[in-house]
Amino acid sequence: xxxxxxxKLADVNSKMVRRYESLGIIPKAGRTDAxxxxxxxxxxxxxxxxxxxxxxxxxxxxxxxxxxxxxxKSRSSVQVKSIATKHIDELQKKVNEIQxxxxxLNHLVKNCHGDQRPDxxxxxxxxxxxx
Amino acid sequence: xxxxxxxKLADVNSKMVRRYESLGIIPKAGRTDAxxxxxxxxxxxxxxxxxxxxxxxxxxxxxxxxxxxxxxKSRSSVQVKSIATKHIDELQKKVNEIQxxxxxLNHLVKNCHGDQRPDxxxxxxxxxxxx
DNA sequence: CTAAACCTTCCCTTTATGGTAAGGTCAATG
DNA sequence: CATTGACCTTACCATAAAGGGAAGGTTTAG
Numbered sequence: 286x287x288x289x290x291x292x293k294l295a296d297v298n299s300k301m302v303r304r305y306e307s308l309g310i311i312p313k314a315g316r317t318d319a320x321x322x323x324x325x326x327x328x329x330x331x332x333x334x335x336x337x338x339x340x341x342x343x344x345x346x347x348x349x350x351x352x353x354x355x356x357x358k359s360r361s362s363v364q365v366k367s368i369a370t371k372h373i374d375e376l377q378k379k380v381n382e383i384q385x386x387x388x389x390l391n392h393l394v395k396n397c398h399g400d401q402r403p404d405x406x407x408x409x410x411x412x413x414x415x416x
Numbered sequence: 417x418x419x420x421x422x423x424k425l426a427d428v429n430s431k432m433v434r435r436y437e438s439l440g441i442i443p444k445a446g447r448t449d450a451x452x453x454x455x456x457x458x459x460x461x462x463x464x465x466x467x468x469x470x471x472x473x474x475x476x477x478x479x480x481x482x483x484x485x486x487x488x489k490s491r492s493s494v495q496v497k498s499i500a501t502k503h504i505d506e507l508q509k510k511v512n513e514i515q516x517x518x519x520x521l522n523h524l525v526k527n528c529h530g531d532q533r534p535d536x537x538x539x540x541x542x543x544x545x546x547x
Numbered sequence: 548c549t550a551a552a553c554c555t556t557c558c559c560t561t562t563a564t565g566g567t568a569a570g571g572t573c574a575a576t577g
Numbered sequence: 578c579a580t581t582g583a584c585c586t587t588a589c590c591a592t593a594a595a596g597g598g599a600a601g602g603t604t605t606a607g
Contacts, residue, residue, distance in 0.1 A: 362536035
């Protein structure tokens with residue numbers, strides 16, 4: 286099948302299919318005489334794996350490794366687990382950072398009357414009185 | 417003072433000082449005959465405001481508006497509040513997304529024995545059995 | 548044969564933060 | 578005076594992920 290069909294079946298934009306190929310995440314597709322990429326049902330399978338990994342926030346770099354491990358039947362699960370654990374740590378760190386911002390912002394917004402008057406605790410805080 | 421000093425005082429990389437200028441977040445600095453940018457204590461103040469805003473995760477676009485409102489003494493606090501509220505919504509949405517990823521990932525990792533054996537619930541999940 | 552639908556590669560855009568290169572300026576020191 | 582080192586300038590490149598759009602070749606249906 287052509288790239289358009291594999292793209293539809295895997296629900297991955299064809300632009301991204303080409304990109305995954307250029308990044309080495311999926312193997313280089315065979316070509317017709319005219320240069321059109323050709324795909325099989327198995328490629329749909331791989332692309333869905335990639336898509337699901339992206340939905341879980343894995344980086345392209347991690348996904349490349351995950352696909353490789355997935356294909357390698359003699360892998361050890363500890364390798365996979367360590368990639369996932371590292372990713373969890375990064376996500377947790379990001380959540381903590383954003384949550385800290387939210388705590389501050391929610392506090393500021395609660396104290397801002399939000400009317401036509403110019404005085405504003407939000408700007409006051411940004412103004413770094415505390416430094 | 418030169419860009420190096422204002423950069424140190426505001427704790428903003430001089431690269432970023434130039435960038436903020438090019439984005440119109442801070443006014444264009446005056447120049448010496450040799451072309452060196454010149455800054456005053458007030459510029460330190462503005463840069464600290466920008467830095468604090470970045471720490472709270474505001475986008476450059478938002479910060480441009482916030483600085484403008486901050487300087488405009490006839491602003492109404494409702495304008496500031498609406499920028500902050502929109503930002504809170506975006507951050508909250510991001511936290512929810514990441515938290516959903518974390519829930520899934522934590523579950524998967526808990527069920528993966530993580531040893532030398534090849535069978536791995538993490539890869540099984542990514543494999544989209546459920547679709 | 549032509550027009551639509553599909554494919555190709557290449558460059559551009561976004562967001563924020565920098566690295567690096569190539570070169571001009573300034574101040575201190577020998 | 579000349580050199581050296583610290584500082585400044587602009588300009589281009591890189592990151593990460595997902596595409597938009599151009600310019601052009603191919604295929605298929607009418």
